[in-house]
Amino acid sequence: MKRTVQTALLLSLISTPAWAQVEFEPSMTQDNSALVTQSGSDNTALINQRVSGLLNGQALASVEQNGDANDAIVHQSSVTSPVSGDFDNAATIRQLRDRGEAVIRQVHDYGSVGANTATIIQRSDDADAVLRQRGDDNTAIIRQKSAAFLPFARVEQNGVSNRAVVNQESEEGRVRVFQGRFSGEDGDSPETNYSRAVVNSLGVRPDIYVEQFGFDQRADILENAMDGRITVRMDGDFNTVDVTQLSTDGLVESVSTQGSFDNSAMILQEASDVGSRTFIAQEGWSGSVDIVQKDVGGLGGDNLADVTQAGMGSMSADIYATIVQDGGANFARVHQAANYAQSDVIQSGMDMTAIVNQ
């Protein structure tokens, strides 16, 4: 009771600025929590909830910065926690002015029931967000919004059933998502499985790169502007990439490496698509590719769809590619250097070219 009263007294003393209305309650289960709000420029906030590699209970961290050129760093770890139980760390960074840099690093035990959650929200130009998570059932969210310019988002995850979500509403945004490759944190770093990467980009000239290692991964990418460049690289089995590019002059490259098995790629480029290109390369067994380049408005064309499937098939249509194109002057090329390969190319419009090598 005394503890509760003390806490209430302290909280009642806090006269938060109007912009800092953050719900932030101390934990009742021996957990740590830290809140930093900074108003002004060139500020730095560092929350380290992994001091000496120890987590002293579950950790909750929140940083809010309302000024230009601020830095925020949050470190959370539960790998060698002296407190028993399943831990879930939560960290949030909000930066509301330009040139903010935000970094969140979270590490917790593999197989833990608890989950890490990290969220970075930047409503500013030239914002950088870096988010690293190791362990299972982690969620990483980066939102760079409100007409921001030149944002950069990087997510690195290792473990099972992780989710990375990146939203950018800005020009010339760059997105990097790595699931299953980084190491160097505490403990072992096994291959990542069952992870999901979701990227939504609404600004012009975005550059999106997703790399997934492990099995049963999925990358869902939506790009809705122009001159977008999307690259997906996968190494593992039963992986899926699903790209929707509602723009012009887009570039999609998807590569599944030699060790992959039963990967699939679904690419949709539509809405008067002009000058878009899609390159799909699958080197593993039993891949499937589905590319649609559509001219909804009637002025599209000059698109390219290029599929290379160099893996092996063991039964009919194990290696499968479908390309649908309409508009004018589109080009489709399919190269399938494997047995049990099937290719379907459907083109409607004028001046189309289709080349299939099997």
Next chain:
Amino acid sequence: MNTKLLASTALAAIFAAAPAFANESLITQTEIGHTATVDQASGVAGYSVTTQKGVSNTAFVEQIDASDTASDGVANDSLIDQDGSDNIADVVQDALSEDANVSRVFQDGSDLMASVYQLGANTSKIDQASLGNVAEVTQMGELNDSYILQDGLEGTVTVNQGADASAWVPVEGHGGEEVHAGEEGAEEAHADEEGAEEAHADEEGADEEHADEEGADEEHADEEGADEEHADEEEGKPSAWRPSGSGSYGSISTVYQSGEDNVANIFQEGNYNISMLNQAGYGDTANIAQSGDDNDFDGFQAGTASNLNVTQIGFYNSAYVVQTSYDSLIDLSQDGEYNIADLTQNEADVGTMTVTQVGGYNDATVLQAGEDNLIDLLQEGYDNIADIDQTGSSSTIDVDQMSAGGLVKIVQGGGSDNEITISQMSTDAVAHVYQTGSGNIATVMQ
């Protein structure tokens, strides 16, 4: 409240009309180099008035009751009034009853010395004007009241209430070095005087005696074994000084010093004591040491380069301090539980606050305004609270909470290039940081 009422009663007795005393002495001396000695050691309720006008005079008054004089409420009463420089006033009073001894010393001049030693429930008032004066008060017993006013430069005040200053040993490495400034006068003051050695001779057993005082033991015995822990802490943990253990409860010390480079040393041992300090000049220094439970210190320093060292050992102690100028220092150490520190440095450029609270459930509230300031707070123990408000630029806050359940709230605003570091090396910790301005750094480690 009881303490305040008793103190008020004692003060009122100072100005009361002279009662019917068993022994009475009136001495008046003028010019140079006189010595007045009043020895009222054979009767009861002595009354002495000594007036000396001139320089290099000495007045010595000794009043020791031969039997209990509880009936009239006042044991001994001494008034020494000296006008001139290089005068010395020395008063020893010992009442066998719980009645109050009253001593008043008024000195006007330079290089004055007033020394008062009292046994019983005592009241002492010393009023000194001009520079280089020394006032020393030792009061043994309970419900003592010391009031010292120094108006001038380079004055020194030492107050011992319930403590033998010679037995208060500063412990190296825990801020004790500053506290030993009290030894300057204290060791000389009455260490060899009659009764003093007897009162503190049993230093080894003094801790036990102190622990049993005024129900403090009962009061804390049920609190999570706090009494045992506290006893162990006192024995095994380094502290700023080692109390003698004799103790005096309900005493009040009030010190006013105006002028520059003054020094005040105040030692209180026992429970429910109050110390009040007001220093108004440049370069003043105060050393406060309180041992026991429920002690209060209330300090105010208005001059530049003020220096305040406070040590409190025990439970439920509180320290309220205000400093209003720059380049000042507050060094506070509290060892025990449920202690309160409320510290303010206003308009305090280059100010420093160092606060150490050892024990659980402590509360530190710190306000600092100015440039290039420093706050260094260490809290050891469970469920401590730190509430810090710092305004200005280029300032630093360092908070360390070493046990579970710590709460830290820091507001740092209105400036730039400030830095905050919070270390909470345990569980159930909460840190809230609010910074406004540019170029600030906040670091939270949990």
